[in-house]
Amino acid sequence: MKETIIYLGTCVLVLLIVVSIVYYNNLSPSISSNDIQIEGKITPYDENRFLVELDIVRLKDELADHYIYPIVDGSGNISFIEDEGYYTPGAIGDWWESYEMLHESITEHLDFDADIVGFSIPTPKGEYKTKFTIYKTDVFRDIKALDVYYVHVERRFGKDLNWIMKVTIQVNL
Numbered sequence: 546m547k548e549t550i551i552y553l554g555t556c557v558l559v560l561l562i563v564v565s566i567v568y569y570n571n572l573s574p575s576i577s578s579n580d581i582q583i584e585g586k587i588t589p590y591d592e593n594r595f596l597v598e599l600d601i602v603r604l605k606d607e608l609a610d611h612y613i614y615p616i617v618d619g620s621g622n623i624s625f626i627e628d629e630g631y632y633t634p635g636a637i638g639d640w641w642e643s644y645e646m647l648h649e650s651i652t653e654h655l656d657f658d659a660d661i662v663g664f665s666i667p668t669p670k671g672e673y674k675t676k677f678t679i680y681k682t683d684v685f686r687d688i689k690a691l692d693v694y695y696v697h698v699e700r701r702f703g704k705d706l707n708w709i710m711k712v713t714i715q716v717n718l
Contacts (some may be wrong), residue, residue: 574699575608578710583613585714587679587691594678597623597691597714601666601673609699609706612643614663615677616651616692619685623662625677632673634664643696650709651694663696690715 582602590596597615615623625633639661647661666673679691691714699706 569702569704572701572704572706574697574706574708576603576605576697578695578697578708580604581695581710583693583695583710583712585691585693587688587714587716590678593681595620595681595688595691595716596626597675597677597679599675599693599714601675603666603670603673606670607668607697609697610640610643610665611698612640612647612663612665612696614639614643614647614661614694614696615679616661616694617679617688617690619682619688621680621682623664623677623679625664625675628676630674631676632666633675634666637662637664639663640698643698646698646707646709647694647696663694688716 580603582604583599585597585599587595587597595617599613599615601613623637625637627633640663643663644661664675666675693712693714695710695712697706697708697710
């Protein structure tokens with residue numbers, strides 16, 4: 546009888562370990578890049594700034610942290626324009642983990658000189674329109690496109706489920 550209980554206990558423990566390993570290996574992010582749609586336009590605003598209007602659609606609620614980084618070579622800070630029907634975030638800047646992910650990702654592929662400043666949108670699904678300006682810096686040369694990076698930062702049970710999506714928006718001059 547005692548041997549049967551030990552045998553059954555061992556089988557249950559092994560089964561629990563196998564199920565845990567399978568579950569861990571099949572973890573996936575709460576949303577994917579297919580659940581995010583970003584469109585926009587960039588136009589001259591004045592001598593030192595460009596106007597950016599983004600339409601960001603999230604098809605599912607996001608349960609993790611995220612930041613959106615608009616980047617143009619030679620650009621500086623961004624300033625939001627409060628306007629009826631547009632979302633204005635409470636703060637702009639970066640979050641250390643998303644910043645590090647983005648910085649490692651883009652510096653491997655290109656040499657750029659731009660401030661990396663981002664913002665976040667609310668986590669519920671929906672459409673979020675934003676309007677902001679991007680300042681030119683002293684090293685600004687020319688603008689052909691705006692690269693918008695959506696950085697998703699998620700960790701569950703110690704497993705990184707992070708991803709970065711890049712959307713290129715052409716300039717309307």
